[in-house]
Amino acid sequence: MGRLQDKVALVTGASGGIGAATVRALHREGARVVAADVTTGAGEKLAAELGCTFSKLDVTSEQDWKHVVADIVAQHGSLDVLVNAAGIEGDVVHGTPESTSLAEWRRVMSVNLDGTFLGCREALPVMKRRGAGSIINISSTVAYIATPNSTAYGASKAGVMQLTKSVALHGSLEGHRVRCNSVHPGIIATRMIESISAQLAQFNNVAVDDVARASMSRIPFGEAGRPEDVAELILFLASDESRYITGSEFSIDGGWRLMGRPKPANK
Numbered sequence: 001m002g003r004l005q006d007k008v009a010l011v012t013g014a015s016g017g018i019g020a021a022t023v024r025a026l027h028r029e030g031a032r033v034v035a036a037d038v039t040t041g042a043g044e045k046l047a048a049e050l051g052c053t054f055s056k057l058d059v060t061s062e063q064d065w066k067h068v069v070a071d072i073v074a075q076h077g078s079l080d081v082l083v084n085a086a087g088i089e090g091d092v093v094h095g096t097p098e099s100t101s102l103a104e105w106r107r108v109m110s111v112n113l114d115g116t117f118l119g120c121r122e123a124l125p126v127m128k129r130r131g132a133g134s135i136i137n138i139s140s141t142v143a144y145i146a147t148p149n150s151t152a153y154g155a156s157k158a159g160v161m162q163l164t165k166s167v168a169l170h171g172s173l174e175g176h177r178v179r180c181n182s183v184h185p186g187i188i189a190t191r192m193i194e195s196i197s198a199q200l201a202q203f204n205n206v207a208v209d210d211v212a213r214a215s216m217s218r219i220p221f222g223e224a225g226r227p228e229d230v231a232e233l234i235l236f237l238a239s240d241e242s243r244y245i246t247g248s249e250f251s252i253d254g255g256w257r258l259m260g261r262p263k264p265a266n267k
């Protein structure tokens with residue numbers, strides 16, 4: 001018996017690094033996984049490889065959410081696990097509190113915070129009907145620390161952390177056990193971190209290798225995490241092994257939070 005045997009799980013951002021690793025981990029443990037992303041390609045290919053469903057879902061769209069959740073209920077009868085992993089890093093070159101345009105602020109908030117909110121809102125009634133469920137929202141280490149080059153991104157991830165707690169308390173009322181927890185990755189080797197490093201190198205006019213070295217110097221473990229590391233934590237939170245945990249924050253960052261953040265290099 002797998003750790004998620006017979007559970008139905010929806011994973012957003014399934015074409016990306018952490019989302020794809022999560023789809024694989026949940027599938028390995030017996031869940032019926034629906035992989036969803038706004039881009040097809042990688043997520044669709046992965047779903048075909050594993051024999052699970054792929055749904056095209058733009059997390060900023062209320063309509064898309066309603067369709068995807070209704071389809072899951074029609075096909076599987078329930079939704080037990082929701083992993084909100086879709087996210088964008090935004091413009092790091094023009095990302096200071098002074099240089100962030102309102103359009104860019106709204107773009108990042110729309111995917112990272114609105115998208116997570118909509119997912120929680122649409123999953124809650126379905127999970128409450130069964131009296132139980134687990135929602136895992138992917139926040140970030142930057143929910144806790146200043147992000148002078150990624151103002152919108154940091155604010156969106158802090159918002160996800162707080163949203164998680166409201167959903168957790170709401171989901172615990174009236175005898176329900178709809179759990180909601182946030183996962184806070186540090187630096188994980190995916191497309192997103194490559195993009196952030198390239199943009200920071202451009203902003204500071206240094207080589208990408210220099211940015212990578214500076215990033216690693218903040219991490220006691222001295223290396224980036226793997227998407228699979230994050231997926232195993234998500235798996236634990238999705239499973240009944242975490243049945244008594246809700247509204248909590250889980251850092252997975254090789255000790256980054258223990259070190260703090262050095263003063264950013266001047267431009």
Ligand SMILES: NC(=O)c1ccc[n+]([C@@H]2O[C@H](COP(=O)([O-])OP(=O)(O)OC[C@H]3O[C@@H](n4cnc5c(N)ncnc54)[C@H](O)[C@@H]3O)[C@@H](O)[C@H]2O)c1
Pocket residue numbers: 012013014015016017018019036037038039057058059060084085086087088089111115138139140141184185186187188189190191192193
């Ligand atoms: N990689 C890291 O170091 C790191 C650190 C902390 C938090 N995170 C968070 O982890 C999550 C996954 O990131 P990743 O590193 O796998 O990045 P990634 O870029 O590999 O994957 C992100 C995925 O989200 C999808 N996406 C973007 N906009 C979407 C939308 N509107 N609707 C649906 N899907 C959309 C993309 O198509 C992509 O497949 C994100 O929320 C990210 O902010 C990542």
